[in-house]
Structures are given as structure tokens and as C-alpha cells.
Amino acid sequence: MSAAAGTKPVKKVATKKIAAKKVSAAIKPIQPNTGWTASLSLCFEAGAHRPIVRRRHTGPLTIQRPFYPEERVAHVYLLHPPGGVVGGDELNIQAIAEIGAAGLVTTPGATKFYRSSGLTSKVKQSLEVQGGSLEWFPQENIFFNGALADLSTTINITNGSALACWDIQCFGRPAGDEVFVTGSVCNQLNVLVDGLPLFMDRLIINDEFDVSQRTVLRGSAVAGTLLLNNMTKDTCDRARRTLNALPEFFVTLVDSLLVVRYVGNSAQQAKAGFTNVWSDLRYYLNQQKPCTPRIWAT
Numbered sequence: 001m002s003a004a005a006g007t008k009p010v011k012k013v014a015t016k017k018i019a020a021k022k023v024s025a026a027i028k029p030i031q032p033n034t035g036w037t038a039s040l041s042l043c044f045e046a047g048a049h050r051p052i053v054r055r056r057h058t059g060p061l062t063i064q065r066p067f068y069p070e071e072r073v074a075h076v077y078l079l080h081p082p083g084g085v086v087g088g089d090e091l092n093i094q095a096i097a098e099i100g101a102a103g104l105v106t107t108p109g110a111t112k113f114y115r116s117s118g119l120t121s122k123v124k125q126s127l128e129v130q131g132g133s134l135e136w137f138p139q140e141n142i143f144f145n146g147a148l149a150d151l152s153t154t155i156n157i158t159n160g161s162a163l164a165c166w167d168i169q170c171f172g173r174p175a176g177d178e179v180f181v182t183g184s185v186c187n188q189l190n191v192l193v194d195g196l197p198l199f200m201d202r203l204i205i206n207d208e209f210d211v212s213q214r215t216v217l218r219g220s221a222v223a224g225t226l227l228l229n230n231m232t233k234d235t236c237d238r239a240r241r242t243l244n245a246l247p248e249f250f251v252t253l254v255d256s257l258l259v260v261r262y263v264g265n266s267a268q269q270a271k272a273g274f275t276n277v278w279s280d281l282r283y284y285l286n287q288q289k290p291c292t293p294r295i296w297a298t
Contacts, residue, residue: 035088035119036060042093044074044132046100053103061091070291073102077295078138080111087116087148091123097161099131102286106137106293110170110267115146115183125153129161133286135278136165137293140222140267143171143205145180151187157229158194162286166274168224169203171211174265180211180221189225191257199257201225217263224262224270226277228285231258235284239277249273 038059045052051074053066060081067075078093085091097103113121127136136155143149157163167189171180184206191199203216203223211217236253239260243249248264260277262270279290 035086035090035121036082037090038080039092040078040094042076042095042103042105044095044097044101044103044134046098046132050074051101051103061093067294069294070288073104073133073135073288073291075293076103076105077293078105078107080107084112084114085121085123085149086114087119087121089121091121093123093125094127095125095134095136096128096130097132097134102133102135102162102288104135104137104293106295107139108295108298110140110142111138113141113143113147113149113185115144116148118148120148120150120184123149123151125151127153127155127165129155129157129163131158131161133162133288134165135286136163138166140168140170140224140271142173142267143169143180143183143185145172145178145182147180147183147185149185149187151185153189155189155191156195157191161229163191163227163229164278164282164285166224166226166271168222168262168267168270168274170222170267171205171217172221174221180205182207191227193229199227199254199259220263221265222262222267222270224267224274226258226260226262226274228258228278228281229256230285231256231281232284235281238280242276242280243273246273 036059038061040057040061043054050068050071053074053076055063062079064077064079069075169187172178187203189201205211209216212219217223236251236258239258240251248262250261252259282288282290
């Protein structure tokens with residue numbers, strides 16, 4: 001209908017535009033995912049009959065109830081319920097073995113570091129052996145193609161302490177023909193005795209230092225290190241005989257620290273070799289007979 005004579009037409013209000021502005025003002029911008037932040041503190045204390053394990057944790061990082069398959073050593077399984085590490089995750093783990101206490105720590109399975117869209121995942125481990133015994137055997141880390149990760153393990157031990165630990169890194173998934181061609185991983189492993197550096201190790205894999213270089217992994221996908229202290233030249237020779245001159249393993253002695261290296265393509269082979277050496281030399285380490293965690297058999 002046309003407007004009446006002498007009057008101006010009434011303008012219709014742009015209700016759709018006003019409603020859209022109200023909706024857009026009410027919706028906040030989506031924030032990028034910054035990942036999980038989690039921490040775990042363990043303390044192994046001497047008890048009247050067996051070690052006492054005390055813990056504090058925040059976020060999705062905890063342990064199962066300790067097992068005691070051997071009376072003098074507490075076996076602890078470290079758990080990360082999300083099942084993997086993504087860009088932006090930050091995990092902080094601390095463990096102390098006090099005088100007269102012994103603990104063995106492992107994980108139920110491999111820790112997987114997934115492809116990142118830009119954020120770096122960080123894992124920091126601080127271990128102290130204050131006159132006790134600590135055996136630190138997490139299963140391998142698997143870095144998927146495109147993962148961005150920064151890992152640091154620092155171990156402080158005092159004279160008279162017993163330490164055994166391994167560190168196994170798998171770049172890509174060789175069994176599935178998935179190679180690690182892009183991404184960045186920095187892994188540091190440092191051992192100090194009474195505050196003084198004894199063993200300092202760093203492995204960097206990225207676009208500049210890729211796994212194919214002879215000075216890096218020579219085209220292999222798996223790198224591992226086993227450390228045992230309180231060792232001698234005789235136990236070093238014994239470790240070499242245990243490994244039966246397998247070409248993927250290298251054995252040396254740094255002061256009283258036995259260092260066994262693995263460079264190859266099988267995390268299972270690395271763990272098997274390390275387990276054999278540890279089992280054979282365990283009595284020299286902490287006067288205990290070999291006792292592998294039950295979870296390794298599943």
C-alpha cells in the first residue's frame with residue numbers, strides 16, 4: 001500500500017542485522033588448544049618391612065598402586081590416562097629415592113607424541129637418588145611424523161646410590177613404514193654426581209639434523225641409552241659379552257657409569273638388549289636378583 005499523501009514512508013528496522021550483531025558479540029573467539037598441564041612427584045622412603053611410596057599429582061598424570069614382587073623394591077607403573085602427548089602438553093615428573101629405599105618405575109606401554117599444528121609438547125623429568133636405589137625404565141617414546149617435542153631428564157645421584165635407567169626414542173613407526181621426515185624433537189639426558197656433571201647427552205632431530213645423517217642416526221629410526229652406575233671394567237666386559245657383539249649396541253664406561261647405546265630400527269630389540277644387561281648386572285648394582293616388571297609380559 002502506498003504512503004498517505006503528505007507523509008513520509010516509515011523505514012523498516014534491519015532486525016536481521018541487529019540480531020546478527022548481538023549474536024556475534026555474545027560468542028567469544030575460539031581460543032587455540034594449549035594442551036594439558038600435569039605434574040607428578042614420587043618419593044621412595046625406607047619402611048620397616050618394605051619401601052613406602054608417597055605421591056602428589058595434578059592433572060592426568062598418576063601411578064597405579066605400588067606392587068611388591070620383591071620385598072625390598074617397590075614397583076611403580078606411571079600412568080598418563082589420555083594415552084598420548086599432543087602439542088602444548090606440559091608434563092613435569094619428579095622422583096626421589098631416599099637412603100635405604102628402592103624403587104623401580106616403568107610404564108604400561110609406549111608414550112606417543114602426535115603430530116602438532118605448531119605447539120611444542122614439553123616433558124621434564126627430575127630424578128634424585130639420595131643414598132637409595134632407583135631403576136627408571138619407561139617404555140619407548142614414539143614420535144609421529146610432524147611431532148614437536150622438547151624432553152629433558154636430569155638425574156642427581158650421591159655417592160653410594162644405585163642408578164639404572166634407560167631412554168628409548170622411536171622416530172616414526174618403522175613397522176608401519178611411517179618415517180619421521182618433518183617435525184622437531186630435542187631430547188636431553190644428564191647425570192650429575194654430588195652436583196657435578198658426569199654424563200651430558202643431547203639428541204636433536206629436525207629439518208636440519210634429520211635421521212638420515214651419519215652424524216645423527218645413520219638412517220635408523222630408534223635410538224636408546226642404558227645407564228648403570230657403580231660399574232667396573234669387568235662389568236663393562238661382561239655387558240659386551242651379554243650383547244654378543246650385536247652391531248646395533250655400543251658399550252663404554254665413563255668413570256663408574258656404564259653406558260650402553262642402541263642405534264637401530266627396533267624398540268623391542270633395544271629393550272631386550274638393555275633388559276639382558278640390566279638383569280645380568282643387577283646384583284652388582286643394588287644386590288638384587290633380576291625381577292622384571294609383570295607388565296612387560298602382557
